[in-house]
Amino acid sequence: MQINVTFRRLDPSQGLKDYAVKRLSKLAKYFGGPTEVNVILTTEKFRQIAEVVITGNGLNLSGKEETNDMYSAIDLVVDKMERQLRRHREKIKSHKGRGPGRTVTASAAPVESEGKNVVVEQVTAKPLSVEEAIDQLELMGYQFLVFVNADTESLNVIYRRPDGHYGLIQPESL
Template sequence: MKLLIHGRNLELTPALRDYTQSKLERAVQHYNDMVKEADVHLSVARNPRVPQQTAEVTVFANGTVIRAQERSENLYASIDLVANKLCRQLRRFKERHSDHHHSHGHRASETPPTDAVTSEAPIDGSLLDGKEAQLPEPGVRRKYFAMPPMRMEEARHQLDLIDHDFYLFRDAESGELQVIYRRNHGGYGVIQARD
């Protein structure tokens, strides 16, 4: 497994790197066939009144992104918590994709590995020609990702895997963009455009 560890507002000591690596390797040891890469962000809040130390892990498992984040007053405790959470999420992911959840004669479709969907074709020309570098507006962070059509149930499952409050997806039936979110009082809600 390829492991990238980043630190913000802290010095990444060899001891901290080793501890993080050992905890994550232990968390994914039963899922090594699925997990190819993990990206870890460790951070400490700048405000001394808020003793908040965060560990965030993003794992790329067979083309699916699984994310976990935990905060506590101690960075080592945050690493322990996020490793346990990641292990639970990987177990759920593997159980969902195993055959025993499907009726006899039916199988879950396999997710192609990342290298099977990326193109190795060379890029012709420059991507920068005619473009000028500009800084984005403050406070705006853009994310780009593939958005294959999916059913509502698949979107709900993805929401559980990424550990966010909402998930934007393209509905398989209508082709429209929709947002599924966790409701404060339990359950899920969907936001969709009205004609």
């Protein structure tokens, strides 16, 4: 974890920098890969502002706090970032424990259909709510996602429409 401290309209103080690095180093337990933490300490008249931006490993979080004391602003923003990281970690754990993940495998030989090759993919549909399916679609960058709707227990497809909204296909049984 790399921590960068920037001072704006404030005399750089080694004690303040060491305090910020010490407080932010306890967040290292939440990261699995290389992570960059940018800390911006600013003074505006009587306000002391501490801003933290965390990037790395597919994660972008930011927090900002202002008080009359820089040390308390650092404490508050570190607590805020820890809450965000804990919430993110719990969200990841809850998604992993819901059943088998989405696996895509192409068949060894393509199927012939009217002179055209069709590649067959087998997909394990995962039970998700519509909101979770949208999050998964965004996270993975897919155009569509096949899933089992956790509410209706039916096979659904969610897709990204050209206007930026989402479409949901819910097949009916005959």
